[in-house]
Each structure stands twice: as C-alpha cells, then as structure tokens.
Amino acid sequence: MTLLAQEKLVALSFDDGPNTTTTVHMLDVLKKHGVKASFFVIGNNITEESAVVMKRAHDEGHEIENHSLTHSPMSQLTPDSIRKEIKTTSALVEKYVGEAPVFFRPPYINVNQTLYDNVDLGFICGEGCEDWLDHVTAEQRVERLTACARDGLIFLLHDFKGNEQTVAAVDQLIPILQAKGFRFVTVRELFKAKGIKAQKNLIYSDVIHPEHRIQ
Structure with a gap:
C-alpha cells in the first residue's frame, strides 16, 4: 500500500459549469490553496467563451468530467437519447481540452438500469450541503461539509453561475480539513x-462504499 493510500483523502467536485464567472472564481480559490478538483460539466453550457475557462481548469490540473448535455432526468430518456447526452458532452470536452471524461454524474442522481447499461463511464454521486439553495449560508455549508468528511469521500458541490457562497465555503473548508489531516x-x-x-x-459517493442505486 502506498503512503498516499494510507492518508485521509477527499475529492472536491463541482457540477453545472462551465461559466465565465463563478467557475473562474472557484478556480482562483483552488489555485490559492494549491488544490486540484473535478468539474462535472453540462454540454449545453460549453460555449466558445466558457470553453476558455474549462481549458484553464484542465491546464491547471483539474479534471473535466461529464454531467450530461441538457441536465435532464435521464431515467426518463430512451437509450438513444442517453447515449447522445453522454457522447455529445464528452466530444465537446475532448474538443476543447484534448481529453475525454472518465466519470459521469447523473443529473439529480436520477439513475435506472437503462442508464447503467448505456453509459460506459464510472458513475459518481457524492455528499454535499444543499449548496444549490440560496438560504444555506457559506458558514452552514462549511459546517455540513466538515461534519461529513471522511477518508475516500467525494464532495458534491456546484459552480453554477451566481453560486458565490460555495466559492466562499470552499475557501474556508480547505484549510479546516487540511488541519484535520x-x-x-x-x-x-x-x-x-x-x-x-x-x-x-455501481455509483460512488465515496470510493470505499459504492451503491447499486436505482430510482
């Protein structure tokens, strides 16, 4: 077992980008702390302008993963539509950053067997802090994320346009968890x-305890 494997490891992941505001601010915070993360992007959000931000993320060592094309509840889609959602988004990512996604996070964590059967990427969920709700303050987000932190966990957060409270929360969270090892x-x-x-x-909220989840 490597030394890294024995450490307490967690991963930050962000859904619903890219954009030219909040995603940029999140990248600035991650750069400030020297931390790398994974961005699960929506294909329809990839424009010539936001692709520059996505490429910056990749060039700075972050991973670009797949969060569908249209952010639809995918258990309601046909197999052909599912494959289009994944392939179109992955092709856009590869076009702009030169590397295709490895993982997929289903919108709304809406999963059924048809989805498992038609997506050849690893399925990722994660644990979050309801950071899509405006009334959840940055401090509350930090408290919730700190409370659920454990070895192997993937944090599920959002960098959609305007979600600046999560940017502030991540800025506070990183040194808190680093101080905890x-x-x-x-x-x-x-x-x-x-x-x-x-x-x-299987879908993974942490890498140690995956689930077979069907909704």
Missing part, C-alpha cells in the same frame, strides 16, 4: 490512490 485529490486520483476501479452498475 485530510489531503485533497481529484476523483480520478482518489480511485487510483485507493486501488479501486469503478465497477459497472
């Missing part, structure tokens, strides 16, 4: 460090 890695690094390969028909 946690190291921040990307989702891919987390799987590699723990010696785990994402399995078919």
Whole structure:
C-alpha cells in the first residue's frame, strides 16, 4: 500500500459549469490553496467563451468530467437519447481540452438500469450541503461539509453561475480539513490512490462504499 493510500483523502467536485464567472472564481480559490478538483460539466453550457475557462481548469490540473448535455432526468430518456447526452458532452470536452471524461454524474442522481447499461463511464454521486439553495449560508455549508468528511469521500458541490457562497465555503473548508489531516485529490486520483476501479452498475459517493442505486 502506498503512503498516499494510507492518508485521509477527499475529492472536491463541482457540477453545472462551465461559466465565465463563478467557475473562474472557484478556480482562483483552488489555485490559492494549491488544490486540484473535478468539474462535472453540462454540454449545453460549453460555449466558445466558457470553453476558455474549462481549458484553464484542465491546464491547471483539474479534471473535466461529464454531467450530461441538457441536465435532464435521464431515467426518463430512451437509450438513444442517453447515449447522445453522454457522447455529445464528452466530444465537446475532448474538443476543447484534448481529453475525454472518465466519470459521469447523473443529473439529480436520477439513475435506472437503462442508464447503467448505456453509459460506459464510472458513475459518481457524492455528499454535499444543499449548496444549490440560496438560504444555506457559506458558514452552514462549511459546517455540513466538515461534519461529513471522511477518508475516500467525494464532495458534491456546484459552480453554477451566481453560486458565490460555495466559492466562499470552499475557501474556508480547505484549510479546516487540511488541519484535520485530510489531503485533497481529484476523483480520478482518489480511485487510483485507493486501488479501486469503478465497477459497472455501481455509483460512488465515496470510493470505499459504492451503491447499486436505482430510482
């Protein structure tokens, strides 16, 4: 077992970008702290302008993963529509950053067997702090994330346009968890460090205790 595998590792992940405001601010915070993260992007949010931000994220060592094309509840889609959602988004990511996604986070964590059968990427969930709700303050977000932190965990957060409270929360969270002995890695690094390969028909909120979830 490597030294890294014995450390307490957590991964930050962000949904619903890219954009030219909040995603940029999140990248600035991550750069300030020297932390790498994973960004699960929506294909329809990738424009010529936001692609520059996505490429910056990739160039700075962050991972770009797939969060669908339209952010639809995908258990309601046909197999052909599911494949289009994934392939179109992955192609856009590869076009702009030169590397295709490895992981997929289903919108609304809405999963059924048809989705598992038609997506050839590892399924990622995560634990969050209801950071899509405006009334949840930055301080409350930090408290909730600190309380659920454990070795192998993936944090599920959002960098959609205007979600500046999560930017502030991450800025506070990183040094708090580092002081508690946690190291921040990307989702891919987390799987590699723990010696785990994402399995078919499972979705991972942490790499140690995956679930077979159907909704």
